[in-house]
Amino acid sequence: xxxxxxxxxxxxxxxxxxxxxxxxxxxxxxxxxxxxxxxxxxxxxxxxxxxxxxxxxxxxxxxxxxxxxxxxxxxxxxxxxxxxxxxxxxxxxxxxxxxxxxxxxxxxxxxxxxxxxxxxxxxxxxxxxxxxxxxxxxxxxxxxxxxxxxxxxxxxxxxxxxxxxxxxxxxxxxxxxxxxxxxxxxxxxxxxxxxxxxxxxxxxxxxxxxxxxxxxxxxxxxxxxxxxxxxxxxxxxxxxxxxxxxxxxxxxxxxxxxxxxxxx
Amino acid sequence: xxxxxxxxxxxxxxxxxxxxxxxxxxxxxxxxxxxxxxxxxxxxxxxxxxxxxxxxxxxxxxxxxxxxxxxxxxxxxxxxxxxxxxxxxxxxxxxxxxxxxxxxxxxxxxxxxxxxxxxxxxxxxxxxxxxxxxxxxxxxxxxxxxxxxxxxxxxxxxxxxxxxxxxxxxxxxxxxxxxxxxxxxxxxxxxxxxxxxxxxxxxxxxxxxxxxxxxxxxxxxxxxxxxxxxxxxxxxxxxxxxxxxxxxxxxxxxxxxxxxxxxxxxxxxxxxxxxxxxxxxxxxxxx
Amino acid sequence: xxxxxxxxxxxxxxxxxxxxxxxxxxxxxxxxxxxxxxxxxxxxxxxxxxxxxxxxxxxxxxxxxxxxxxxxxxxxxxxxxxxxxxxxxxxxxxxxxxxxxxxxxxxxxxxxxxxxxxxxxxxxxxxxxxxxxxxxxxxxxxxxxxxxxxxxxxxxxxxxxxxxxxxxxxxxxxxxxxxxxxxxxxxxxxxxxxxxxxxxxxxxxxxxxxxxxxxxxxxxxxxxxxxxxxxx
Numbered sequence: 001x002x003x004x005x006x007x008x009x010x011x012x013x014x015x016x017x018x019x020x021x022x023x024x025x026x027x028x029x030x031x032x033x034x035x036x037x038x039x040x041x042x043x044x045x046x047x048x049x050x051x052x053x054x055x056x057x058x059x060x061x062x063x064x065x066x067x068x069x070x071x072x073x074x075x076x077x078x079x080x081x082x083x084x085x086x087x088x089x090x091x092x093x094x095x096x097x098x099x100x101x102x103x104x105x106x107x108x109x110x111x112x113x114x115x116x117x118x119x120x121x122x123x124x125x126x127x128x129x130x131x132x133x134x135x136x137x138x139x140x141x142x143x144x145x146x147x148x149x150x151x152x153x154x155x156x157x158x159x160x161x162x163x164x165x166x167x168x169x170x171x172x173x174x175x176x177x178x179x180x181x182x183x184x185x186x187x188x189x190x191x192x193x194x195x196x197x198x199x200x201x202x203x204x205x206x207x208x209x210x211x212x213x214x215x216x217x218x219x220x221x222x223x224x225x226x227x228x229x230x231x232x233x234x235x236x237x238x239x240x241x242x243x244x245x246x247x248x249x250x251x252x253x254x255x256x257x258x259x260x261x262x263x264x
Numbered sequence: 265x266x267x268x269x270x271x272x273x274x275x276x277x278x279x280x281x282x283x284x285x286x287x288x289x290x291x292x293x294x295x296x297x298x299x300x301x302x303x304x305x306x307x308x309x310x311x312x313x314x315x316x317x318x319x320x321x322x323x324x325x326x327x328x329x330x331x332x333x334x335x336x337x338x339x340x341x342x343x344x345x346x347x348x349x350x351x352x353x354x355x356x357x358x359x360x361x362x363x364x365x366x367x368x369x370x371x372x373x374x375x376x377x378x379x380x381x382x383x384x385x386x387x388x389x390x391x392x393x394x395x396x397x398x399x400x401x402x403x404x405x406x407x408x409x410x411x412x413x414x415x416x417x418x419x420x421x422x423x424x425x426x427x428x429x430x431x432x433x434x435x436x437x438x439x440x441x442x443x444x445x446x447x448x449x450x451x452x453x454x455x456x457x458x459x460x461x462x463x464x465x466x467x468x469x470x471x472x473x474x475x476x477x478x479x480x481x482x483x484x485x486x487x488x489x490x491x492x493x494x495x496x497x498x499x500x501x502x503x504x505x506x507x508x509x510x511x512x513x514x515x516x517x518x519x520x521x522x523x524x525x526x527x528x529x530x531x532x533x534x535x536x537x538x539x540x541x542x543x544x545x546x547x548x549x550x551x
Numbered sequence: 552x553x554x555x556x557x558x559x560x561x562x563x564x565x566x567x568x569x570x571x572x573x574x575x576x577x578x579x580x581x582x583x584x585x586x587x588x589x590x591x592x593x594x595x596x597x598x599x600x601x602x603x604x605x606x607x608x609x610x611x612x613x614x615x616x617x618x619x620x621x622x623x624x625x626x627x628x629x630x631x632x633x634x635x636x637x638x639x640x641x642x643x644x645x646x647x648x649x650x651x652x653x654x655x656x657x658x659x660x661x662x663x664x665x666x667x668x669x670x671x672x673x674x675x676x677x678x679x680x681x682x683x684x685x686x687x688x689x690x691x692x693x694x695x696x697x698x699x700x701x702x703x704x705x706x707x708x709x710x711x712x713x714x715x716x717x718x719x720x721x722x723x724x725x726x727x728x729x730x731x732x733x734x735x736x737x738x739x740x741x742x743x744x745x746x747x748x749x750x751x752x753x754x755x756x757x758x759x760x761x762x763x764x765x766x767x768x769x770x771x772x773x774x775x776x777x778x779x780x781x782x783x
Contacts, residue, residue, distance in 0.1 A: 254565035
């Protein structure tokens with residue numbers, strides 16, 4: 001088992017308060033229950049979709065998995081190692097070697113004041129590479145893999161369309177051949193034709209790299225295309241989980257049914 | 265108006281001296297200090313000036329240079345302030361005689377000795393600012409020695425130009441612990457920091473930071489395995505005035521398009537022309 | 552190798568606050584190498600049975616025992632595991648339209664040896680011209696897409712092949728090829744469960760048949776030409 005997630009909870013509110021939640025708000029301090037007792041697992045090479053409307057806690061969950069933020073409760077085990085109890089340096093090491101993250105907006109994942117080649121090379125440098133030629137050549141290969149040509153490696157990210165910027169993020173995320181790729185609404189800020197290109201790219205990566213993927217999206221069509229299994233989040237809780245075609249054709253929970261019916 | 269000796273009040277001087285000691289105790293680490301309002305605009309050396317004034321004693325001999333020259337506007341103004349508020353303190357252009365040297369840019373060509381203090385005017389104390397805009401995050405990175413991203417600065421240079429052309433802000437590792445921004449020092453002078461006899465103090469008034477490189481401290485520039493650190497190429501060039509080689513030269517272009525080179529360090533150039541023997545730094549040349 | 556006991560499936564439509572019983576107490580057995588045809592009017596529940604077999608629907612009650620695993624109660628991972636030996640041809644085209652024909656054909660077995668050879672062989676067998684191999688799925692006709700669907704299911708060399716109206720868009724020649732293909736698979740031991748509305752496909756091929764009416768089994772036994780046409 002690649003990833004085991006148990007009981008993750010995240011509350012934005014007064015840390016001293018002994019919370020009493022009505023719905024998602026604490027009636028004592030007004031705090032918000034962003035995630036409540038999330039548990040699931042992911043095997044090598046599997047793709048898991050996490051779906052829900054905006055505000056359901058999807059992005060928060062992904063950032064907790066990527067160790068960008070800390071949960072209030074719960075544990076995350078990667079290859080059997082308990083991640084949250086590690087010190088900062090170990091967390092960073094594991095992140096660089098075993099995980100890749102693609103943020104919803106490329107502005108969050110890329111540095112706009114350096115070339116796309118440097119952006120991709122950043123992950124390799126964090127992984128300890130200190131040979132310039134190797135870094136440069138590997139960045140060229142990775143950018144080629146996401147269909148960005150060699151004569152553009154020196155260009156700044158803002159000179160590319162948003163779809164291409166997302167591709168740069170993807171190239172960076174897979175640079176160190178991680179076991180786990182996290183995608184936060186990778187196509188949300190893109191128009192329809194560009195969405196298809198990105199989804200194609202992700203599918204290609206799935207096939208060629210045998211990488212496990214957690215894909216967050218509010219768009220069930222994206223999930224349908226890429227994920228075998230799916231978790232449905234509502235207000236920070238898992239309301240339904242199962243195989244993608246089960247959820248799409250035979251949704252059990254009222255909320256899932258609403259989500260499914262809205263894509264038609 | 266009667267000023268306290270050297271313009272600053274004694275309490276301020278005490279604070280700055282304490283911060284300087286702290287900076288020397290932790291080589292390369294940025295020490296925050298409460299930068300005072302100075303009769304200079306920010307960006308013209310207020311930080312370094314506060315250090316100089318806090319350390320000043322009547323017996324000191326002060327030299328101030330800008331781009332290696334003693335007679336440009338910035339040093340002249342600073343020297344005027346010192347003359348007015350610290351009477352009795354000798355001002356000089358002679359590198360060998362000075363006990364405190366404040367510089368906006370260069371380290372003098374003449375080797376500095378044990379008792380000399382070099383105070384540098386530093387505009388950008390944070391070497392990681394380019395990669396990480398958040399102060400909170402850069403502090404964490406320093407605390408955890410998370411310095412790999414500093415290599416990106418050099419990477420961009422090599423990618424764009426095939427070689428390192430940056431003049432200043434070259435990142436260096438001090439005492440194997442802290443990553444330091446070497447502003448304002450040009451690459452040519454960076455090797456001088458390593459195992460020097462003198463102490464280097466950096467003051468950033470606008471950013472409110474003091475940091476230091478004590479004597480006999482290891483200072484290593486960051487480099488890739490296959491692209492080592494190199495200074496500017498001054499080979500095959502000599503000063504048109506004194507004929508010296510292997511010095512940092514300023515390029516001058518005449519109206520008729522003719523290019524010639526002159527020593528950046530004016531005091532050094534003058535001494536050579538006068539025939540005075542000048543001791544040079546040992547570990548300088550690496551280009 | 553496949554045994555279905557008391558399979559029932561109801562849907563609860565939260566938005567309309569209604570419950571509909573689509574399947575009621577369905578029972579049947581299929582042995583290895585047998586061909587079971589599922590017949591019935593539209594809306595009688597045929598696709599529902601087949602989707603329950605594939606794990607797309609979770610039955611409301613009952614058992615589906617395939618290779619000693621009860622698919623009705625299996626966890627998601629187990630279902631994904633069993634699907635590796637099941638070929639499923641659905642009524643709809645679910646292939647990514649932005650993929651090339653050859654890629655779509657080879658995808659189920661991409662990581663195996665000789666995957667491309669097997670793909671070419673099947674593409675040729677189903678009369679798909681070489682000019683089409685590098686073309687995107689979105690540009691194909693309905694019949695061509697359906698043939699790709701079938702190829703993707705067969706290329707896996709599955710133990711169980713499930714077909715849901717695979718002949719809807721096929722021309723006569725393709726139907727003949729499919730029938731031949733199914734015969735060959737049967738001889739090699741593949742178990743087949745199929746929903747067909749064209750009886751010509753089933754004659755001389757189907758061993759058993761199951762007739763559904765309003766979710767209930769009205770006939771379960773040997774395939775009989777006359778009977779099938781009359782009971783429908």
